[in-house]
Amino acid sequence: xxxxxxxxxxxxxxxxxxxxxxxxxxxxxxxxxxxxxxxxxxxxxxxxxxxxxxxxxxxxxxxxxxxxxxxxxxxxxxxxxxxxxxxxxxxxxxxxxxxxxxxxxxxxxxxxxxxxxxxxxxxxxxxxxxxxxxxxxxxxxxxxxxxxxxxxxxxxxxxxxxxxxxxxxxxxxxxxxxxxxxxxxxxxxxxxxxxxxxxxxxxxxxxxxxxxxxxxxxxxxxx
Amino acid sequence: xxxxxxxxxxxxxxxxxxxxxxxxxxxxxxxxxxxxxxxxxxxxxxxxxxxxxxxxxxxxxxxxxxxxxxxxxxxxxxxxxxxxxxxxxxxxxxxxxxxxxxxxxxxxxxxxxxxxxxxxxxxxxxxxxxxxxxxxxxxxxxxxxxxxxxxxxxxxxxxxxxxxxxxxxxxxxxxxxxxxxxxxxxxxxxxxxxxxxxxxxxxxxxxxxxxxxxxxxxxxxxx
Numbered sequence: 001x002x003x004x005x006x007x008x009x010x011x012x013x014x015x016x017x018x019x020x021x022x023x024x025x026x027x028x029x030x031x032x033x034x035x036x037x038x039x040x041x042x043x044x045x046x047x048x049x050x051x052x053x054x055x056x057x058x059x060x061x062x063x064x065x066x067x068x069x070x071x072x073x074x075x076x077x078x079x080x081x082x083x084x085x086x087x088x089x090x091x092x093x094x095x096x097x098x099x100x101x102x103x104x105x106x107x108x109x110x111x112x113x114x115x116x117x118x119x120x121x122x123x124x125x126x127x128x129x130x131x132x133x134x135x136x137x138x139x140x141x142x143x144x145x146x147x148x149x150x151x152x153x154x155x156x157x158x159x160x161x162x163x164x165x166x167x168x169x170x171x172x173x174x175x176x177x178x179x180x181x182x183x184x185x186x187x188x189x190x191x192x193x194x195x196x197x198x199x200x201x202x203x204x205x206x207x208x209x210x211x212x213x214x215x216x217x218x219x220x221x222x223x
Numbered sequence: 224x225x226x227x228x229x230x231x232x233x234x235x236x237x238x239x240x241x242x243x244x245x246x247x248x249x250x251x252x253x254x255x256x257x258x259x260x261x262x263x264x265x266x267x268x269x270x271x272x273x274x275x276x277x278x279x280x281x282x283x284x285x286x287x288x289x290x291x292x293x294x295x296x297x298x299x300x301x302x303x304x305x306x307x308x309x310x311x312x313x314x315x316x317x318x319x320x321x322x323x324x325x326x327x328x329x330x331x332x333x334x335x336x337x338x339x340x341x342x343x344x345x346x347x348x349x350x351x352x353x354x355x356x357x358x359x360x361x362x363x364x365x366x367x368x369x370x371x372x373x374x375x376x377x378x379x380x381x382x383x384x385x386x387x388x389x390x391x392x393x394x395x396x397x398x399x400x401x402x403x404x405x406x407x408x409x410x411x412x413x414x415x416x417x418x419x420x421x422x423x424x425x426x427x428x429x430x431x432x433x434x435x436x437x438x439x440x441x442x443x444x445x446x
Contacts, residue, residue, distance in 0.1 A: 034344070037257055114343075117399060162416065169397040172395065177392060
């Protein structure tokens with residue numbers, strides 16, 4: 001059993017790794033709440049309970065921290081999406097399930113809504129990241145639509161690019177409505193249902209999607 | 224609207240009014256570029272060429288300035304929308320024309336994209352404004368869809384609420400793609416065309432929309 005302070009040893013390594021994860025979690029919440037531009041490294045370090053230089057040891061700049069947050073989220077989301085696709089869900093079904101999961105985690109939805117809007121400015125450190133992310137997402141969507149057209153599941157007159165962009169835009173825009181509805185009067189938008197309605201219209205096929213119960217390890221909804 | 228003090232008579236009043244407009248213009252650009260949270264009153268006053276106290280004379284707080292920016296935009300947009308409706312365009316056509324106009328003014332698109340994402344946070348000074356704005360927009364859209372269903376122009380099975388939310392979400396999400404495309408490789412998304420494709424699909428009617436040439440007084444596109 002390691003006993004001494006051993007920054008190089010397994011225990012020190014695990015501790016550093018845990019601290020790093022806590023910083024990423026805290027930054028994820030903070031970037032979502034106030035955006036990247038307004039987020040303060042000092043406040044993030046205070047929330048985690050480490051010193052400001054302690055945080056800088058892990059992430060020398062705010063942009064480094066942002067890159068780590070985005071990479072961390074992408075890895076987690078890609079794993080879940082891949083698991084769905086390997087589990088027999090088709091691409092459209094997997095999208096609806098992704099949105100179902102998002103409805104259990106407002107912090108992540110906030111993060112992407114805030115950052116994607118901020119990062120449209122060419123000088124933003126996540127600008128290229130979001131350009132690439134949208135390129136990849138729209139390309140994947142277009143490829144899916146093209147193969148459905150070929151399979152006769154979507155009308156031959158469908159414009160794959162326009163339809164792909166519309167689906168992605170719809171998913172983004174719904175997040176704003178959903179976040180705004182947190183403390184509003186009246187019923188809140190069901191993002192997964194609106195997406196499903198839209199996909200059924202676009203694809204003109206019946207898509208029976210097994211919408212799962214919220215995963216037990218889902219982040220609790222914040223007020 | 225705050226009343227201006229004009230010790231120097233009509234000319235001083237006109238000057239104060241012009242200064243006020245310049246501040247609103249500058250704030251519109253700034254809020255769009257970096258968001259409300261990060262925007263600095265000092266930088267806005269420097270851009271306009273007045274002192275910081277000079278700016279505070281017109282707008283005592285940043286939240287007052289934000290309210291003025293939003294009110295100014297709403298008045299301008301509502302006038303144009305009303306003119307289209309009175310000119311014989313139907314609601315869907317007027318929406319496409321609105322998006323056409325937006326494609327000539329990236330600063331305004333930036334403003335709404337940044338602010339709507341930021342303002343999803345319950346503490347944001349424009350939070351209630353955006354809640355009300357979305358309520359009104361979605362209600363107007365739902366009313367339009369319901370009357371088209373009644374008129375037999377849309378399938379009776381259409382869910383008015385889901386369809387209304389989808390159209391609004393689509394318009395919002397396209398703005399992110401369009402702004403990100405400013406300095407990206409490849410063709411840029413045509414927001415008006417994607418919206419029109421979507422409306423044709425939803426309404427399953429042919430909507431011949433006269434897309435006007437860019438208005439000569441449109442703001443020039445920024446790099």
